Amino acid sequence: MARLQLKNVIKSYGIYEAVRGIDLEIEDKEFVVFVGPSGCGKSTTLRMIAGLEHISGGEIVINDQVVNKLGPGKRDIAMVFQNYALYPHMTVRDNISFCLEQQRLPKPEIEQRIKQAAETLHISDLLDRRPGQLSGGQRQRVAMGRAIVRNPKVFLFDEPLSNLDAKLRVKMRTEIKRLHQLLPTTTVYVTHDQIEAMTMADRVVVMNQGLVEQAGPPQELYLNPASKFVAGFIGSPSMNFLEARLEGGTDGLFVVLEDGKRLAVPLEKAARYVSHTGKAVTFGIRPESISSRQERPGYVPVDVTIDLVEPLGASTMIYFNVGAAGLCASIEPQDGLRAGVVMPLSLNMNQMHLFDTETGRSLAN
Numbered sequence: 001m002a003r004l005q006l007k008n009v010i011k012s013y014g015i016y017e018a019v020r021g022i023d024l025e026i027e028d029k030e031f032v033v034f035v036g037p038s039g040c041g042k043s044t045t046l047r048m049i050a051g052l053e054h055i056s057g058g059e060i061v062i063n064d065q066v067v068n069k070l071g072p073g074k075r076d077i078a079m080v081f082q083n084y085a086l087y088p089h090m091t092v093r094d095n096i097s098f099c100l101e102q103q104r105l106p107k108p109e110i111e112q113r114i115k116q117a118a119e120t121l122h123i124s125d126l127l128d129r130r131p132g133q134l135s136g137g138q139r140q141r142v143a144m145g146r147a148i149v150r151n152p153k154v155f156l157f158d159e160p161l162s163n164l165d166a167k168l169r170v171k172m173r174t175e176i177k178r179l180h181q182l183l184p185t186t187t188v189y190v191t192h193d194q195i196e197a198m199t200m201a202d203r204v205v206v207m208n209q210g211l212v213e214q215a216g217p218p219q220e221l222y223l224n225p226a227s228k229f230v231a232g233f234i235g236s237p238s239m240n241f242l243e244a245r246l247e248g249g250t251d252g253l254f255v256v257l258e259d260g261k262r263l264a265v266p267l268e269k270a271a272r273y274v275s276h277t278g279k280a281v282t283f284g285i286r287p288e289s290i291s292s293r294q295e296r297p298g299y300v301p302v303d304v305t306i307d308l309v310e311p312l313g314a315s316t317m318i319y320f321n322v323g324a325a326g327l328c329a330s331i332e333p334q335d336g337l338r339a340g341v342v343m344p345l346s347l348n349m350n351q352m353h354l355f356d357t358e359t360g361r362s363l364a365n
Contacts, residue, residue, distance in 0.1 A: 004025075004026040006024045009023075009060060011056050031180050032202065050079050051072035081143070083163065095131070096145045117145040137172055140172060162191075206230050213226065224362075243258055244257050255354070258325075273354055293346065299349065305343075
């Protein structure tokens with residue numbers, strides 16, 4: 001098992017900095033997910049941890065040992081790639097055992113490790129097949145089995161589910177989480193899918209343009225995003241944003257939208273925002289914080305004209321405009337919803353967020 005530390009880690013390609021100084025500590029047995037859009041530096045960071053990319057600056061430390069100059073084979077790390085990387089001419093058994101044979105381990109020990117990994121991953125009946133005879137999910141299990149038998153200090157996963165269909169992705173992410181519970185090895189997982197990040201991680205690291213925007217437990221990032229970027233990236237559908245001003249008076253604190261609509265800030269939230277009175281702000285509210293129910297404490301009513309309806313079974317998404325901004329709400333299914341209908345909604349201001357218009361940082365911090 002291992003404790004992993006990234007100390008001001010930098011990766012440059014000429015004058016371009018792909019990773020711009022990451023400081024992060026990953027505890028022993030922790031499951032950490034790096035998430036962010038394409039080009040944010042998450043896979044580059046993973047490859048530097050693995051030793052597949054040269055580090056331009058900073059240190060990577062595993063169990064108090066700086067590994068910057070150690071090759072991939074000497075870091076005791078196992079990596080599962082996006083494209084499986086299996087030998088097509090070898091059986092599943094041979095693919096899993098290949099790295100162990102290179103280490104010249106005793107044959108009984110190799111067989112025992114293969115047996116344990118195959119049972120854990122439910123691929124015991126596939127050991128004599130070749131990769132071309134397997135489904136995508138089965139191939140990914142084999143790739144995971146090859147990593148498991150090494151008993152590494154750290155597991156690395158580089159978008160391992162991106163080539164699978166939607167239903168299989170859900171199944172495989174559950175299996176990877178279950179695997180971590182059975183084999184609690186320090187794990188770093190990279191994905192662009194925030195649902196994968198939220199459902200699998202002990203801690204999520206949101207990256208943007210080579211920097212860490214915020215790191216924390218999934219629910220913490222959802223409830224208390226440190227920036228507009230995190231708020232918009234975490235959550236599906238993403239948070240609604242409206243440009244506004246914060247105004248105060250004898251009757252309380254208000255978010256005033258561009259169309260003049262005044263949204264009362266709940267008293268328990270007003271204290272953290274009152275110092276920003278009179279300033280331009282970005283108002284954020286999640287689709288699930290907009291309700292069709294009325295007259296509830298902390299809720300502000302608005303009448304909207306529906307532009308689009310998307311029934312999803314357990315919920316219904318409706319799209320509408322407030323001023324010039326397009327918004328989305330996730331509400332309970334109900335009859336009579338269609339484009340052009342005027343509908344009363346209410347905004348749960350207890351779950352509102354305000355961000356600095358220039359920096360994008362949360363005003364609650």
